[in-house]
Amino acid sequence: MPSYINWDASLELDLPQIDNDHRELVKMVNRLQVAMEAHAEKGILADIFSRLTEYATTHFKTEEQFMAKIAYSDLQAHIQLHRSFVVKIFQMTEDYLSDKETGNNLLEFLKFWWVAHIKSEDYKYLVEYRNKKLANKNMNDMLDW
Ligand SMILES: [Fe+2]
Numbered sequence: 001m002p003s004y005i006n007w008d009a010s011l012e013l014d015l016p017q018i019d020n021d022h023r024e025l026v027k028m029v030n031r032l033q034v035a036m037e038a039h040a041e042k043g044i045l046a047d048i049f050s051r052l053t054e055y056a057t058t059h060f061k062t063e064e065q066f067m068a069k070i071a072y073s074d075l076q077a078h079i080q081l082h083r084s085f086v087v088k089i090f091q092m093t094e095d096y097l098s099d100k101e102t103g104n105n106l107l108e109f110l111k112f113w114w115v116a117h118i119k120s121e122d123y124k125y126l127v128e129y130r131n132k133k134l135a136n137k138n139m140n141d142m143l144d145w
Contacts, residue, residue: 002121004030004033005026005029005030005111005114005115006144007023008125011026011115011118011119011123013118013123013126013128015126017067018059018062018063018066018122019056021023021055021062021063022059022114022118023060023112025052025055025056025059025114026114028048028051028055029107029110029111029114031048031050031108031132032045032049032110035048036103036107042097046093046097048068049089049097053089053090053093054088056085056089057086060079060082060086063077063078063082063122064078064082066125067125068092070125070128070129070132071090071132072125072129073123073128074129075126076122076126077078078124078125081121082119085113085117088109088111089110092105092106092109093106094134102122126140
């Protein structure tokens with residue numbers, strides 16, 4: 001089995017609500033791994049999957065609202081990445097539960113996707129947000145977001 005995701009400063013965006021979501025999602029992926037390693041029943045795993053996907057979907061909505069609020073220039077492309085993730089994870093989960101996909105592949109995908117997404121894609125809107133804030137003091141109310 002692959003190693004767990006370690007939360008560290010490189011995953012922090014300094015946006016409390018979004019960071020909290022990300023931290024919880026990382027915990028959920030790690031918990032999924034614990035359950036898989038303990039050879040939990042498929043029904044229990046299916047439960048964890050659906051909670052994870054539900055949490056991710058809610059998180060994506062929060063993030064999309066934030067990006068819309070700051071008029072993020074690449075909003076549509078980012079929304080598309082979220083949608084693709086949901087489609088892919090549904091398919092992989094279904095395949096895993098019907099033994100057409102390994103737990104390792106599923107975990108590797110989840111970990112790779114979240115870490116890469118936060119560090120590259122989420123970081124892009126963070127940079128734009130910071131630049132806009134510097135350029136326009138009227139956007140300071142966004143600080144309270
Ligand atoms: Fe995102």
